[in-house]
Every structure is written in structure tokens, then in C-alpha cells.
Amino acid sequence: xxxxxxxxxxxxxxxxxxxxxxxxxxxxxxxxxxxxxxxxxxxxxxxxxxxxxxxxxxxxxxxxxxxxxxxxxxxxxxxxxxxxxxxxxxxxxxxxxxxxxxxxxxxxxxxxxxxxxxxxxxxxxxxxxxxxxxxxxxxxxxxxxxxxxxxxxxxxxxxxxxxxxxxxxxxxxxxxxxxxxxxxxxxxxxxxxxxxxxxxxxxxxxxxxxxxxxxxxxxxxxxxxxxxxxxxxxxxxxxxxxxxxxxxxxxxxxxxxxxxxxxxxxxxxxxxxxxxxxxxxxxxxxxxxxxxxxxxxxxxxx
Numbered sequence: 001x002x003x004x005x006x007x008x009x010x011x012x013x014x015x016x017x018x019x020x021x022x023x024x025x026x027x028x029x030x031x032x033x034x035x036x037x038x039x040x041x042x043x044x045x046x047x048x049x050x051x052x053x054x055x056x057x058x059x060x061x062x063x064x065x066x067x068x069x070x071x072x073x074x075x076x077x078x079x080x081x082x083x084x085x086x087x088x089x090x091x092x093x094x095x096x097x098x099x100x101x102x103x104x105x106x107x108x109x110x111x112x113x114x115x116x117x118x119x120x121x122x123x124x125x126x127x128x129x130x131x132x133x134x135x136x137x138x139x140x141x142x143x144x145x146x147x148x149x150x151x152x153x154x155x156x157x158x159x160x161x162x163x164x165x166x167x168x169x170x171x172x173x174x175x176x177x178x179x180x181x182x183x184x185x186x187x188x189x190x191x192x193x194x195x196x197x198x199x200x201x202x203x204x205x206x207x208x209x210x211x212x213x214x215x216x217x218x219x220x221x222x223x224x225x226x227x228x229x230x231x232x233x234x235x236x237x238x239x240x241x242x243x244x245x246x247x248x249x250x251x252x253x254x255x256x257x258x259x260x261x262x263x264x265x266x267x268x269x270x271x272x273x274x275x276x277x278x279x280x281x282x283x284x285x286x287x288x289x290x291x292x293x294x295x296x297x298x299x300x301x302x
Contacts, residue, residue: 001248004217016065018283027300037295041299053216055078063106063109078110079116079216080117081120089169113221118151119152119153120154125172156263158173162262217248
């Protein structure tokens with residue numbers, strides 16, 4: 001089993017102590033976001049977890065826990081999102097230079113093969129056009145060269161839930177020609193800096209630029225990191241059609257990330273976040289920012 005921690009929130013940035021406690025306890029309770037009365041009990045023992053896959057924009061608070069997690073026998077890697085946007089789009093993330101420093105620190109601690117850079121999402125506006133992105137990508141790539149082996153890019157998906165928050169930004173949904181043009185600019189930079197460039201959940205074929213489709217949750221990478229073959233994991237059918245990720249169990253909760261990124265699909269309402277789920281955070285709880293209400297059906301190992 002592969003554990004995703006998490007597409008729904010930034011566990012390394014905000015909830016590292018909770019995760020460490022759950023690993024020590026050997027299990028976690030996760031509420032089904034679509035069926036709230038259904039709760040899964042997921043085993044987290046190192047003997048049944050092939051890998052922990054961390055998604056983060058700021059692993060700095062988590063670095064003190066990583067050596068202990070490694071010592072417990074878990075294999076893991078990080079999907080580190082690092083983009084060039086300002087406070088209008090990403091009001092809660094640390095300054096860019098601090099995140100570059102955290103990226104390098106994490107890479108030195110974990111190894112460059114365990115830190116995958118995500119330049120995601122690519123947001124195109126009148127000012128943040130192809131030329132702007134090409135320059136911004138090059139500056140970040142130069143800063144991260146030698147600290148990662150792979151970069152994954154993805155263009156903004158026009159989710160209905162983000163349209164209100166993105167109103168006033170003036171973003172545009174790029175066509176295939178625009179995508180290919182910008183991806184080609186990125187590819188030239190990445191090639192010079194020895195960073196493999198891949199796409200995430202995009203159905204456009206960019207192989208002529210040397211860009212392949214990626215799997216953020218990747219059996220081949222997990223096999224290299226863990227030293228053992230990952231079997232019995234097909235495509236994750238809960239993800240988009242173009243997503244190549246293999247199946248995993250996500251242990252996060254929606255509406256709990258306080259970075260405040262305007263384009264984030266995992267937060268439906270910021271006011272609800274601050275007054276609701278995030279306020280329930282308890283590092284010792286078996287659930288993330290949640291508690292049992294008494295009317296749930298709990299499935300999973302006893």
C-alpha cells in the first residue's frame with residue numbers, strides 16, 4: 001500500500017506531529033469526503049506501507065521528524081511545489097528564497113532522488129505570459145539544479161470551485177499550441193540543468209520536446225527508493241483520466257490547508273477553514289482535524 005500525505009492538505013507544513021503520532025500508533029482514521037458517515041481505518045505499520053508520498057509547499061517544519069520516520073523503516077519521497085507567484089495568488093506560503101532554502105535542505109537530508117519539484121499550476125495571464133514563465137522557471141531551475149532529478153509541470157485546471165477566488169486575476173485557459181510553446185521553453189532550460197521534465201495529468205503529447213507523461217505517485221520511483229518491487233497497484237481510478245498515478249490511500253482532509261492559495265481545489269471556503277476543520281487540530285487524534293461523531297460506519301482492520 002502507498003500512502004498519500006496528502007493531495008488534500010499540506011501535512012509536512014502544518015501537521016507533521018500528527019503524522020508522526022499516527023505512524024507510531026500504526027493506524028489512522030480517514031473520513032470519506034463524499035460520504036461523511038463512512039470512515040476507513042487504515043493500517044500504517046512500516047510492514048504494510050510501501051512508501052509515504054508527501055505533497056508540500058513548505059517542508060521546513062517537518063524536517064526534524066524525517067530522520068525518525070526514516071529510522072522507523074518507512075520509504076518516502078516528496079512532491080515539492082515551488083512556483084514563482086506573489087502574495088496575491090499564494091498569500092500564506094513563506095517567501096520564495098526561504099522555500100528554495102528549504103528545498104535544498106530537504107534534498108541534502110533525504111537525497112535528490114527523493115525530492116521531486118512541481119512547477120504547478122502554470123497560470124497564464126496578460127502579465128504572466130509565456131515569456132514571464134520561461135524566465136521565472138529558469139531562475140528557479142538554476143536555484144534547484146543539483147538538488148532534484150525531476151520537475152513536473154501542469155497547467156491550471158478551471159475547477160468551478162476556484163472561479164470565484166480567481167475572479168479578477170484574468171487567467172486564461174491555454175490551448176495546445178500555447179502549452180507546447182511554453183513547455184518547449186521549459187524543456188530547453190531543464191535539459192541544460194540535467195532536470196528531467198514531465199507533465200502531470202495533461203492529455204497533450206509533448207514527447208517531441210523531450211517531455212514525457214509523469215506519475216506523481218510512481219511505482220518505478222518507489223521501487224528505486226525502497227529497493228523492492230511494488231506490485232498489485234494499478235492506475236488510480238479516482239483521479240482524472242490523464243493522470244498516470246498508481247493507486248494510493250490518502251490520509252489527509254480537505255479544508256485544512258492554511259496556505260490560502262487562490263487556485264487551490266482542496267479548500268472550498270477559507271472562512272469555513274479557519275472556523276471549522278483546522279480549528280479541530282489535535283496532534284494526538286486518530287483523525288486529521290476531525291473527530292468521530294458516533295454515527296459513523298468504520299471499516300478496515302480491527
